[in-house]
Amino acid sequence: MTKLSALSERVAALLRNVPLFAELAPDELAHLAGSLRLLRYPADTLLFVEGDAGDRLYIVLEGGVAIIKSLGSPDERLVNVRGGGEFIGEMSLLTGDGRRTASARVHGDSQLLELTSADFEALAASTPSLALQMLRVQSRRLRDAHDRTIRDLHEKNDRLAQAYAELQAAQAQIIAQETLRRELRLARDIQQSMLPRALPPLPGFEFGARMLPAQEVGGDFYDLFPLEGGRVGIAVGDVCGKGVPAALYMALTSSLLRAEAMRSVTPEQALRSLNRQLSSRGVESLFVTVLYGVLDPADSTFTYVRAGHEYPLAWARNGEVLHVPQGRSIPVGLFPEALLEQASLHLASGTTLLLFTDGVTEAHGAQHELLGHERLNELACRGGARPAAALCDELLAALAAHQGSSPQADDITLLAIRAL
Amino acid sequence: MEIAVTQAQGRVPVTVFRITGPITSNVELEAQAQAAYDAGARNLLLDLSEVPYIATYGLRALHFIYTLLRTSAPDESDAAVRKGIGDGTFMSPHLKLLKPTPHAMEALKVAGYDMFLEIHRDYDKALSTF
Numbered sequence: 148m149t150k151l152s153a154l155s156e157r158v159a160a161l162l163r164n165v166p167l168f169a170e171l172a173p174d175e176l177a178h179l180a181g182s183l184r185l186l187r188y189p190a191d192t193l194l195f196v197e198g199d200a201g202d203r204l205y206i207v208l209e210g211g212v213a214i215i216k217s218l219g220s221p222d223e224r225l226v227n228v229r230g231g232g233e234f235i236g237e238m239s240l241l242t243g244d245g246r247r248t249a250s251a252r253v254h255g256d257s258q259l260l261e262l263t264s265a266d267f268e269a270l271a272a273s274t275p276s277l278a279l280q281m282l283r284v285q286s287r288r289l290r291d292a293h294d295r296t297i298r299d300l301h302e303k304n305d306r307l308a309q310a311y312a313e314l315q316a317a318q319a320q321i322i323a324q325e326t327l328r329r330e331l332r333l334a335r336d337i338q339q340s341m342l343p344r345a346l347p348p349l350p351g352f353e354f355g356a357r358m359l360p361a362q363e364v365g366g367d368f369y370d371l372f373p374l375e376g377g378r379v380g381i382a383v384g385d386v387c388g389k390g391v392p393a394a395l396y397m398a399l400t401s402s403l404l405r406a407e408a409m410r411s412v413t414p415e416q417a418l419r420s421l422n423r424q425l426s427s428r429g430v431e432s433l434f435v436t437v438l439y440g441v442l443d444p445a446d447s448t449f450t451y452v453r454a455g456h457e458y459p460l461a462w463a464r465n466g467e468v469l470h471v472p473q474g475r476s477i478p479v480g481l482f483p484e485a486l487l488e489q490a491s492l493h494l495a496s497g498t499t500l501l502l503f504t505d506g507v508t509e510a511h512g513a514q515h516e517l518l519g520h521e522r523l524n525e526l527a528c529r530g531g532a533r534p535a536a537a538l539c540d541e542l543l544a545a546l547a548a549h550q551g552s553s554p555q556a557d558d559i560t561l562l563a564i565r566a567l
Numbered sequence: 568m569e570i571a572v573t574q575a576q577g578r579v580p581v582t583v584f585r586i587t588g589p590i591t592s593n594v595e596l597e598a599q600a601q602a603a604y605d606a607g608a609r610n611l612l613l614d615l616s617e618v619p620y621i622a623t624y625g626l627r628a629l630h631f632i633y634t635l636l637r638t639s640a641p642d643e644s645d646a647a648v649r650k651g652i653g654d655g656t657f658m659s660p661h662l663k664l665l666k667p668t669p670h671a672m673e674a675l676k677v678a679g680y681d682m683f684l685e686i687h688r689d690y691d692k693a694l695s696t697f
Binding site for chain 2 (some may be wrong): 268387486
């Protein structure tokens with residue numbers, strides 16, 4: 148702290164450059180110089196804090212002072228930085244309650260002049276021009292502060308409106324997703340309801356079947372239905388694709404197949420009719436691999452067509468793998484005319500026949516290794532004869548173990564027929 | 568899956584796709600085939616020697632390409648092709664396969680694709696059939 152009188156020459160020169168005092172007469176300036184103290188502050192010195200009692204104002208000679216509202220709170224806001232020639236801290240002298248309306252922090256190493264409340268009042272009373280000049284500055288600052296407040300409010304309003312719009316969009320998206328999930332659950336229920344509720348009883352045979360879609364709905368299907376003469380129609384199919392398009396095509400295919408099977412004499416006729424029906428609909432690049440056959444308990448013969456579908460597996464009671472005629476054929480829905488060769492297999496007592504979709508052999512583990520046909524052969528045949536449903540569950544458990552934490556990539560369907 | 572595209576010459580120009588990696592999606596292969604077709608390709612040889620396996624989507628892509636190349640071959644009568652497919656005697660003159668790996672070959676045979684797509688073991692011989 149330095150008394151101004153000791154530095155009169157320098158301070159007088161400095162005061163003349165302060166706009167607030169520009170109109171003071173030399174003697175008034177000399178009087179003022181005697182009332183001021185010169186202060187030096189290093190950068191970041193906290194000059195005063197909002198809410199503190201204040202009884203002096205400061206005039207910035209060199210450096211600057213940052214005016215800060217709500218210092219240290221989440222709402223902290225820099226109001227302004229007062230530089231050389233400007234004054235600060237006048238509000239607490241004018242408002243009457245003597246409280247600081249904002250905090251002030253020195254901005255860079257600075258020199259300030261300090262004027263006490265008593266000296267300020269005396270000076271204002273003796274020098275109306277000074278009071279008027281201060282009033283002008285104060286009015287300008289109030290107007291600026293008002294404008295800034297309005298601007299801040301507008302910005303906050305804009306941000307609030309944007310946040311509200313984003314919230315509305317997010318809510319709409321959540322509702323849409325929930326609606327979609329609900330519809331997919333319903334679609335899954337409908338698709339499951341298209342599978343046989345109970346497998347038909349057939350003396351001398353027993354059946355087991357399982358289907359696990361990779362998504363809510365899938366393109367795999369299986370069907371068993373009674374035909375004339377005590378025979379049973381048996382089908383396993385796989386629409387190329389997954390999700391809703393495959394599920395819709397699966398529904399179409401399984402319905403058409405059952406209808407065609409009912410009025411066809413042979414599986415070949417049924418699949419030819421199905422192929423024509425699907426091809427004529429011209430659904431681009433969708434096709435179905437299907438194995439459809441008729442099991443006749445009278446002679447324990449399974450007569451079937453494998454339309455581009457996985458080769459079935461057959462093994463004897465003791466686990467011995469049996470030869471299964473394949474027949475040449477292509478998937479249905481690819482071409483208006485399809486090569487579909489019929490084959491037949493005698494299911495002697497103790498024989499198990501396993502139909503499946505490629506989701507079984509293409510199930511992959513953590514290192515993307517496929518289960519493959521050889522492994523399926525081992526898993527299925529090794530145990531010899533066992534109840535058909537138990538066999539399916541056993542294979543599903545083995546598949547789950549193979550997949551580990553890897554997601555199921557494709558729909559999985561198993562259908563086992565065991566000759567007792 | 569990666570596809571390297573080169574041009575070769577049989578009796579007609581042949582575009583060769585050398586595919587590396589399993590074909591588990593139809594999207595990329597169909598898009599590349601469409602791009603080649605749009606650029607004028609009318610004969611395609613797919614080298615499957617580096618394809619460990621073909622999933623159902625891969626079969627879908629092959630059928631897409633077969634159909635795409637058929638659209639620019641009006642000289643082949645629909646009736647004849649239809650009958651040939653039905654009899655198992657038709658082979659696409661525009662789409663052929665080269666050296667499928669055992670797993671890929673198994674998928675092709677199971678689905679009966681070997682009944683309408685020629686499968687070659689030798690590159691030069693394959694080209695000479697176009």
